[in-house]
Amino acid sequence: MTSGSSASVPLPRLHPRAVASYVVIVVSLVLLLLPVLWMVLTAFKTTDEVFRVPPTIWPSEANWKPIAYAFSGSLPRFFLNSIIIAACTAVVTTVVGALTGYGISRARHWSTSALLMFFLASMAFPLPLLMISIYYLLSVLQLLNTYAAVIIGHMLLTLPIVVWLTKGFIDDLPVEVEQSAYIDGAGPLRILFDMVLPMMRPGLAAAGLYVFVTSWNEFVFGLSFTSSTEMRPLPAGISLLFLQEFQYQWPEMMAVATVATLPILLLFLAFQNQFVEGVTAGAVKH
Amino acid sequence: MWLILKHSPLTLALLFAPGLVVSAIFLVYPVINGVRLSLTNASPMRPIQRFVGLSNYTYLLSDRTFWEVLANSFVIVGAAIAISMVAGFALALLLNQGLRGTYFFRVAVFQIWVVPWISVAILWGWVFNADYGIVNYVMVRIGLIGHNLNWFADPYLARLVIILGFAWRMIPFMMVVSLAALQSISKEILDAAAVDGAGPWERLRDIVLPLLRNILVVMGLLQGVKLFQEITLPWVLTQGGPVNATTTLSLYAYKLAFQRWDFGLASTVGTLWLCILLVFALAYLRFFVSARND
Numbered sequence: 001m002t003s004g005s006s007a008s009v010p011l012p013r014l015h016p017r018a019v020a021s022y023v024v025i026v027v028s029l030v031l032l033l034l035p036v037l038w039m040v041l042t043a044f045k046t047t048d049e050v051f052r053v054p055p056t057i058w059p060s061e062a063n064w065k066p067i068a069y070a071f072s073g074s075l076p077r078f079f080l081n082s083i084i085i086a087a088c089t090a091v092v093t094t095v096v097g098a099l100t101g102y103g104i105s106r107a108r109h110w111s112t113s114a115l116l117m118f119f120l121a122s123m124a125f126p127l128p129l130l131m132i133s134i135y136y137l138l139s140v141l142q143l144l145n146t147y148a149a150v151i152i153g154h155m156l157l158t159l160p161i162v163v164w165l166t167k168g169f170i171d172d173l174p175v176e177v178e179q180s181a182y183i184d185g186a187g188p189l190r191i192l193f194d195m196v197l198p199m200m201r202p203g204l205a206a207a208g209l210y211v212f213v214t215s216w217n218e219f220v221f222g223l224s225f226t227s228s229t230e231m232r233p234l235p236a237g238i239s240l241l242f243l244q245e246f247q248y249q250w251p252e253m254m255a256v257a258t259v260a261t262l263p264i265l266l267l268f269l270a271f272q273n274q275f276v277e278g279v280t281a282g283a284v285k286h
Numbered sequence: 287m288w289l290i291l292k293h294s295p296l297t298l299a300l301l302f303a304p305g306l307v308v309s310a311i312f313l314v315y316p317v318i319n320g321v322r323l324s325l326t327n328a329s330p331m332r333p334i335q336r337f338v339g340l341s342n343y344t345y346l347l348s349d350r351t352f353w354e355v356l357a358n359s360f361v362i363v364g365a366a367i368a369i370s371m372v373a374g375f376a377l378a379l380l381l382n383q384g385l386r387g388t389y390f391f392r393v394a395v396f397q398i399w400v401v402p403w404i405s406v407a408i409l410w411g412w413v414f415n416a417d418y419g420i421v422n423y424v425m426v427r428i429g430l431i432g433h434n435l436n437w438f439a440d441p442y443l444a445r446l447v448i449i450l451g452f453a454w455r456m457i458p459f460m461m462v463v464s465l466a467a468l469q470s471i472s473k474e475i476l477d478a479a480a481v482d483g484a485g486p487w488e489r490l491r492d493i494v495l496p497l498l499r500n501i502l503v504v505m506g507l508l509q510g511v512k513l514f515q516e517i518t519l520p521w522v523l524t525q526g527g528p529v530n531a532t533t534t535l536s537l538y539a540y541k542l543a544f545q546r547w548d549f550g551l552a553s554t555v556g557t558l559w560l561c562i563l564l565v566f567a568l569a570y571l572r573f574f575v576s577a578r579n580d
Contacts, residue, residue, distance in 0.1 A: 021380050025380055025385075029391055032398060035410075035454065036397075036398070036409075042412065050418060054427075095304075099302070100301065100305030100306075103298070103305075106291060107292075107298070122313050124514075126556040126560055126563075127536065128539035129320040129539070130316040130320070131316075132328075132556070133316035135330070156309075213400050217402040239407070242411075243525075250415075250418075253408050254409070264400050265401075268397065
């Protein structure tokens, strides 16, 4: 239990103010999670049932057809594409970003500070502007409509954050350990791989998770750098289904939305503690 | 460590080369080339680009749609950031009282932050559906409105739906960062103020908010910049309509580039966007940071 700072002493549980706080907290929780609950509930209803007035809250009986639909047609392919793209982006971006982050943290110099500021600023670069030139590049390299095209897009989207996250993480690691190892005769590469890498594992996990989540959710690169159905990542594929074929099949669409959300939610639930620490420490410190 | 790295150019290269190469090719070059393309009539449909001077700029700046779209962006992003920051900070204050069981609340709410935008878009389409949406049903039932609203046909309501979608998705992040910021305040200062007779409201106004202002400003700015880029919601939910009511600057530039294949004009929008952001960010930071130093 964390002791609060806005109240000097933790409130006893049945203090009127504590009771009022609990009420507000529970009401906000319900309100905030209601849309997600509605999505899941609708995914188990029949098309007849969702068009009933007044609406039913619980499905009158569990209808699994929408969920089955979410695993039919091109959707498994979209899933596979998203998994491949998100995993590759997470590995590549984390490695590249962590190397840069480590360098910036350890090599204190005006040039590395400038590089850090450049990465911060680059998050604001208008994406359509970047996409146009990258589209030209990719078409010259014959990479349009490949995984590599989308991975490149997602990498430039996430690299700045990974640099910032890992830089902040390494700032907290004592440099003395590395220095004394150097004095004892260890080479820089050995220091990096044998000493720094193991210490950085939680930071790398947080960064990798951030990249995976971002890549899984990203829509525009997936839409414009792929052109054939079998190369579409999940968000782009779903959006085209929604806009073209299934606009009014709400249970089916809610099932697809649920199934697209679920894997990332489970992954996030498993790792979010490290992640929250990484992100908030970064946000609060800088 | 700097001394060690200085004596090992190979290690330095290993550390910095990948990041520098990637950013040179995929961040620096596209921006410079984008500014160049804004002076041309470039299009993947055209084999030859022609230099057209500033005509893209004069066209855009005299086009009403451009200004409307720009205003939309600021209204939608600004409102969403304001709503999510106020709500997120208020929730963080509630959670920061040391009440039991609030950890569960934090975890549950934070899950919203990973719901994919595409799921939010489809879900919002269903929740705000004019005839069968749950929002209309509940609002009619509790007497807030007399009849079902057609959310996606009215410019103001359509903007509101987008704002609510953005804000809902951003609240968890704002809450978690605010909470971490609140917990960074030393208890001694607050206790001392309490002893001097400052009530909870005075402590919030005179101590907590001034201490956290920079963190909150940076958080708002960064998330605002991010939302400025976000197009899934308007693209899937309203396709920028009705007319252009929910077309943001990013959706507009994106449609110009990848639907009309007018790379020249889209680059011009991007370049102007870059200029606007630059001015806006400088003014924003300068105002808040210098106010602190006074």
